[in-house]
Amino acid sequence: MRLTLTCTGGFTGPAGAQKRTVDLAQLPAQQASELEHLLRASDFFALQPKLVKEAPKSWDFQYDLEVDDDGQSHCVRYHLDEAPPPLKQLTEKLNDEVAPD
Template identity: 75%
Template sequence: MRLILKCTGGFAGPAGAQTRTVDLAQLPPEQASQLEQLLQASSFFTLPPKLVKPAPKSWDFKYQLEVDDGAAAHCVVYHLDEASPPLKALTEKLNDEVEPD
């Protein structure tokens, strides 16, 4: 399973965009299992394509998470304020544990 997290926003705007790509098969089993559990807890493949604020500020961070498990692919664009707790936790874990591309 492959996850690609893109983040834009903040005061740097598009210039500060970061992308993190991770293939769960390449991670230690415990780390891969934690990410997969958060992904399942968020019901990621059933989320709508957008979970964004109705009136975002220009400095708000916007995330785009694309997940491909081989059988299906899904992409969600979201602000953390609109994300469920498991999706927030997944985003934070990816930001903390995966180096930007």
């Protein structure tokens, strides 16, 4: 399973975009299991493609998470305030544990 998280926004806008890509098969088993658990708990493949604020502020970060899993692919664009708790936790873990590309 491959996860690609792109973060844009904040005061730097597109110039400050950060991308993190991780293949769960390349991680230690416990770390991969934790990330996969949060992904499944968010029911990621059933989420709407956009979970964004109606009127975002210029400093709000926007995330795009694309997941490819054994031929199944899905992408969700979201603000953390609109994300279900497991997706928010997954985003925070990816930001903390995976270095930018």
